[in-house]
Amino acid sequence: MDDRKQKVLLAIVQDFIATAEPVGSRTIAKKYKLGVSPATIRNEMADLEEMGYIEQPHTSAGRVPSVRGYRYYVDYLMKKRELTREEEELIRSQLEKKARDVGKVFQRTGNLLSQLTSYTSMVLTQQRRPSKFKHIQLVSMSPSQTMVIVVMDNGAVHHRMIETPESIIASDLETLSKVLNAKLQGLNMDAIKFTLLKELYFELSRHKHILDLSLELIQDSLSLEEEDKIYLGGVFNMLTQPEFHNAERIKTMLGILEQEELLCELLSGENMDKGVTIRIGDEIKDYDIKDYSVVAAPYLLRGRKIGTVGVLGPTRMDYAKVISVVDFLTQNLSVALDRVLRGRGR
């Protein structure tokens, strides 16, 4: 692929990204002054089409980049785009605002992302790492109800109400909490089961009922970590894109967005461990979303990947911009999360 072909391809991709209209040879000659006539460009375009980088919706229309064309653009032609001061400021200020919990942070991230790109944003949180039991507390809420609170190693807190016999009083619960904490601290589930069966049931047989229910919560807390959660943002935002003048396209779009598992898959693909990943059209295997692209990047907590941030938009998306936003955002997100989870900066 010679230099001029690259320029023509670049012009086509850029123009199509900007206008969503097929690009003709005249337009390129006029707008992108390559110093040659439309006819020459037509020849180049014929070549590019033969090579599979562009295609023609119909005979008398201009050209449109193919998936391969976008790929070439992203890999070789695209100029990196720096964020403006304002954009960086916006991201920083939003992420530095104090947040009640991480959920709020994720939500804000999503909003930022879609606001800056006008596509749909997705934030996936994966808490795969097995975490350990840290603390349990039994609190009497009424004569017959007790709140069980379990704190995990990684800062997760789970709670649940259970029914308890009226004979159990606050000081019983206090004692129980103490014993459980002393015995179980820092153990994982298998270890807990082992310990429980051997020692606790014997020692605290009078309170078997509470033990069972508490254990159940601990168990649930450990397995709850496995659950992925996904935050979506800016769905309505994206509908301003010209491709969504068509009702059918909106529907397929929304159909995709309602399939949570699919979205999780999109964000947790194989090579998602470092840097920004770009998947264009049907490069996304096995799913019928050939008109969409996904730009995604992992975010870290203390050097460890704990989730992925991504943008879903039409293949005709402004990759340069999206990539820089996603990149900058994930880095700042890692910092913000660390702050919230450590309890700093409020």
Next chain:
Amino acid sequence: MDDRKQKVLLAIVQDFIATAEPVGSRTIAKKYKLGVSPATIRNEMADLEEMGYIEQPHTSAGRVPSVRGYRYYVDYLMKKRELTREEEELIRSQLEKKARDVGKVFQRTGNLLSQLTSYTSMVLTQQRRPSKFKHIQLVSMSPSQTMVIVVMDNGAVHHRMIETPESIIASDLETLSKVLNAKLQGLNMDAIKFTLLKELYFELSRHKHILDLSLELIQDSLSLEEEDKIYLGGVFNMLTQPEFHNAERIKTMLGILEQEELLCELLSGENMDKGVTIRIGDEIKDYDIKDYSVVAAPYLLRGRKIGTVGVLGPTRMDYAKVISVVDFLTQNLSVALDRVLRGRGR
């Protein structure tokens, strides 16, 4: 309005609800056998139009119910529709499934609602009642980090990580927890502030930092109650309705759904305290949603309204069905919530 007019109006509303097409006199005569000819029906229709119950999209089209027509239908003509065995079973089984927390229950409720009606469901949770402080627990997570956990009277649990000096050890936290619990139990915010200033700062001045942060969490917990939360379901579902062949309508629709405050308003109108409320088209004041109706009903917890369940759909919705679903669902929801919150039935 004589008997036959009522029958004609009923036919028009029913047919339009079923087909989404304007209804002509022929159709009524054929399908709804009133024993009279189309000509007679035409006369009746002319009258009904004059009275404002129906309208004509254009001269040579059939008639369509007006907002007033729907209202008359809902108030006087509509036959109550009982749920089928299967529907009731479905609701019961879904709500009886064990749930980790109330959020899960609300989500399921929304899904059920939209699944059974094919409109969009909304579940609003309002926790307006001022609740009291019940318990606080400080748990050391690392030498410099402490987890603050606050339990409220109503069973809500809030937690937050804070930074603490390394000089503070687990037993300090234990003591602090104890003192705080002893002093603050059952107080509301004003009382807490009063107590804190008077006694605690004096007694525990060494730990002012922790006190401040703990107090902050308690304060947030108390004010967090004020926040309404809304669960949406089945947006995609609703797009199968024929009115959404048009891209613009989809967009306005999604625009409405992204305005959370608006939705909250819709569900927390004035007369929402008992039974099913139906608001049709521009009966919903102040908002430009004249093509939509809302059917909503409150759900209770121990006899007290704590939220609202609603369905948003085109004015041409199947009111009979929606009303019965909403009614049945809210009743069962109250039971399910009580069970989860009491910690029963797992």
Next chain:
DNA sequence: TTTAGCACTCAGCACAATAGAGTGCTAACA
């Protein structure tokens, strides 16, 4: 190798003609 010129293709639009659904009115009928 580049370019001007030209014939060709095709979507999109405007416009007219047509079909069909539904109405309102009138006059006849029970």
Next chain:
DNA sequence: TGTTAGCACTCTATTGTGCTGAGTGCTAAA
């Protein structure tokens, strides 16, 4: 007096036609 058949009329939706303009590919000349 209420009901109905018949008919002229209205208006939307559909279909077909021709035109325009954008864009192409090819050819021959520069």
